Every structure is written in C-alpha cells, then in structure tokens.
Amino acid sequence: MSTVLSIENLSTFFKTDKGIVRAVEDVTFSLEEGEMLGLIGESGCGKTTVAQSILRLIEYPGKVVSGKVILNGKDLLKATDDELYSLRWKEISVIPQSAMNALNPVYTVGDQIIEAILLHEKVSKSEAVKRTKTLLELVGIDGERQKSFPHEFSGGMKQRVAIAMALACNPKLVISDESTTGLDVLTQAQVIALIKNLQKKMNLSVILISHDLPMVTAICEKIAIMYAGKLVEWATTEEILNNPKHPYSKALLNATPNLSDPDREVVSIPGSVPNLVNIPKCCRFHTRCPYAFDRCLNESPELREVTPGHYTACFLEGDKNG
Numbered sequence: 001m002s003t004v005l006s007i008e009n010l011s012t013f014f015k016t017d018k019g020i021v022r023a024v025e026d027v028t029f030s031l032e033e034g035e036m037l038g039l040i041g042e043s044g045c046g047k048t049t050v051a052q053s054i055l056r057l058i059e060y061p062g063k064v065v066s067g068k069v070i071l072n073g074k075d076l077l078k079a080t081d082d083e084l085y086s087l088r089w090k091e092i093s094v095i096p097q098s099a100m101n102a103l104n105p106v107y108t109v110g111d112q113i114i115e116a117i118l119l120h121e122k123v124s125k126s127e128a129v130k131r132t133k134t135l136l137e138l139v140g141i142d143g144e145r146q147k148s149f150p151h152e153f154s155g156g157m158k159q160r161v162a163i164a165m166a167l168a169c170n171p172k173l174v175i176s177d178e179s180t181t182g183l184d185v186l187t188q189a190q191v192i193a194l195i196k197n198l199q200k201k202m203n204l205s206v207i208l209i210s211h212d213l214p215m216v217t218a219i220c221e222k223i224a225i226m227y228a229g230k231l232v233e234w235a236t237t238e239e240i241l242n243n244p245k246h247p248y249s250k251a252l253l254n255a256t257p258n259l260s261d262p263d264r265e266v267v268s269i270p271g272s273v274p275n276l277v278n279i280p281k282c283c284r285f286h287t288r289c290p291y292a293f294d295r296c297l298n299e300s301p302e303l304r305e306v307t308p309g310h311y312t313a314c315f316l317e318g319d320k321n322g
Ligand SMILES: Nc1ncnc2c1ncn2[C@@H]1O[C@H](COP(=O)(O)OP(=O)(O)OP(=O)(O)O)[C@@H](O)[C@H]1O
Pocket: 014, 016, 021, 023, 041, 042, 043, 044, 045, 046, 047, 048, 049, 050, 061, 062, 211, 276
C-alpha cells in the first residue's frame, strides 16, 4: 500500500471581529491507497474546515496559515490554480452534503456528468456518453435515465448521481462530508453501503466525515477523531474500539449506543465544545476531562505515536518507546 494523502501540521484560522478562530490547529494524519478513514467529532470540531483546507476551498476571512497537504507527492497548498484545476476531479473529488448543490436543475443529469468529463479529460463526446451510462449503472441507476432531469429523481437517487459525478474522472481520493444528511435513515444506509462498495471495487481512498460513530466504525478501516480543532486520536478502527486512548474518544464511544452490547449504559458527555476564538494554549478538552491536571491548563499535548500506528494527544499517554 502507498500513501495517497498526507496532511502535516495543518492549521487554518478565521479572522473575525471577536478575534482569531483557531478552527484547525496542527492537524496531522495520512491516508493509504484503497483506505477509508472516518473523520469524526462533535459539531464545530473542525472536520469541514480540514476538508476545505485539503481542497483549497477556504475563503476569506479564513486562511490556511501553515502545514502541508501532500497528494501523491505534490503539496496542494503550493499548487498553482492550473495545477489545482487538473488535480480536482482527476485526483481528488468531493461528494457534496446536498446533491442539489452539485446538480443544476435545468440540465439533464447525463449532460452534467458528460460536461464534467469533457471539461477535464481529452475524450470524445461519444466516449463521455458511454462512460456516463456506465457510471450511472455503477451507482445503481438505469443508464437510460441520463436523459432525466434532477427533479425527476428521489433524494436518494440524486445523491447517487452526485456520487457518479464525483467519480466521473476516476479520482483516487474522494471526500464525503456528511453526504447523506437530509436523507431518511434507510436511504442513508443504502448510500453509505454504495460508497463502501465503490471504494472496494475501485480501490478508492475515502475520507468519510460524519457524526455517526456506529456507522463509521462499521465501515472505515481507520478513524481520526477531532476535538475543538485538534486531532486527538488516529488509529485503526479495531484499536479505537478496543483500546481507545484519549479521554474524548472514550467519552464519544460511551455516548453512543453499542448494538453488540445493548445493556451498556449510554453516558452523554457533559459540557460543550469550547469557543475557539483566541483560545489559550491548553489541552482543549480540559474543561470536560475527568482526568485534567495542572499541566493540561497551560500546555497543549502533541499528537504522538503511543503504540505502532496508534496516535493520540494526551499527557497521560507515553510514547511507544517510553
Ligand atoms: N467562515 C467562518 N468564519 C468564522 N468561523 C468559522 C467559519 N467557518 C467555520 N468556522 C469555525 O470553525 C470551527 C470549525 O467549524 P467546522 O465547520 O469545520 O466544524 P465541523 O466539525 O465541520 O462541524 P459540523 O459537524 O457542525 O459540520 C467552528 O468553531 C466554526 O465556528
């Protein structure tokens, strides 16, 4: 396996009237070829800001202030606009939160996928039409429906079309940011199963951003957990489930019903995510952490590899050599 994406010490801040929002600070993780990584954390923890920073979609008053986003050996943060244009779609693409944001109501779904292919690849129109039919069939829609308009599809079908569009130019990495929000529970499960199926079939690397911890643990090979703009734990799903290290990860797991242990008490996490404006140097979880001690109030713990392949940021955890 080779590394497809490597994010190193990424920090993205927003300048506001009230001060600097340190939305993402010093975030590091990577993704292997064919791997699905779940990026989770409560609302406001910085998941979308990480995704938008990777895609270079952060707009004023936001700014990526430091770090590297290496995609197949190239730092996206240093890429020119032309380089980015050719990398988007062909190397990296997004499944949007709402299919309506991706689909134009006045064109047929087929024409929209065909246009995306023709804009980014040197292929003939007839090849693009053929590929569009194949793509629609890949996501479980009759290829003949390419002549239909978005309003002729159900919400779940529109989301499938959005997935087909994201795959139009054979990207190696796909980012899905809460892409099933707004769909009913059954359709959500079907769309997520489809993404998993396509990941395996096409050997895609996927970053799956979600609040749904049981779903993420069921389908992702690895999990990265964010809290208040920091990455607090990153490991295989098996390690996160059986050997969570960070108090926030443990609290998140305890706050989620466990189907294989229905008698286990579900305990919600007291308190809330802190305001990230001008946040002082500290462990950002200290206000909610039952183990917090003096050091946690004045220093920010670094992300460290505590056992091979298992990273966490907590003063209570020694490193793998310690
Ligand atoms: N344009 C902006 N201006 C100021 N602050 C912002 C802006 N966009 C995001 N933020 C702040 O950055 C932090 C991270 O937000 P982000 O949207 O990345 O979180 P998230 O984990 O994706 O949350 P959710 O689960 O609700 O989607 C929050 O404190 C948010 O208020």
